[in-house]
Amino acid sequence: KTAGHPLHVLRIVASNDAADASVRQSAAVHFKNIVRRGWDEHAEGGTDGIVISPADRDLIKRNLVELMCTVPPRIQSQCSESISLVAAVDFPKNWDNLLPELIQKFDS
Template sequence: MEWNQQTLEFLSNCFLHTLCPSPEPRRLAEALLLEASHSPNYGLAVLHLVTEPSVDKQIRQAAVINFKNHLRCRWAPSEETTPIPDSEKIQTQFSEALAIIDNHDFPRSWPALLPELVSSLHKASQASDYASINGILGTANSIFKKFRYQFKTNDLWLDLKYCLDNFSAPLLEIFLKTAALIDSSSSSANSSPLGPLFESQRLCCRSFYSLNFQELPQFFEDHMKEWMTEFRKYLISD
């Protein structure tokens, strides 16, 4: 689906009619959106609509909800849905997409997002699936970036506390697990590719930086030794 004026008008009309109290136009709009959702780049087109300031706020809110459902369907597919192929480009697009939603909708209107990411990270970690792990960490990194650039406000502090409460421990857990895998792979004659492991560590470090940007949280102060031991190792490694 190409983003142009025709697409803007089509999606705007569809989302407008999904808000219609009459069932017939609402069902027709929902059917058109369902059909369109199978088109390439549908999700990105909806995101363009969400960020288009000229579009009515109610339409943009309907688009956000539609995108969340579209994302959830593709991110954690059921047997009836077709999963999105596992590729770095697609993971990057969806990480950026979630970051856009973050500015409008997270965490107050989407409180389940971070727990879902933590649950997915735990499952991927158990399977040592670093394609999924890095996709999840990339998503978290995109969400947490705002803590580097926004001024301190009560709302920002509440969002930061929510992220710290949910993600600090899982972040340290995957960081230490990956560090151990790197150590064992480096000393093994038949070492597995280290690229995905170091990419995981890079993403962990970026989230570490974002979550510690405003001030040093208690959790990270309590676990400073674990973090700094690994940081020192990487700094002095050849």
């Protein structure tokens, strides 16, 4: 509910040495729940007071696929679900590079 909170949580998920695996996994679950409750500003039930700024949304979308490809499998599944939640709201109109980025990651 604090400005920048989703990005702070995502940094914990991405940290390789700063946090142990269980902390990173918990952060990934928390991030997924933030996205689930707060990404769709037009959701019927509202955003539960969660505000994700446009700048934070852009940064999240620019980094989420790469993050999913670099984290351990337990964390990867949470990142994958977060991508699905964001894509359900933003793809294709507001996340037009998602498909090319996924294709590039799978090709490499």
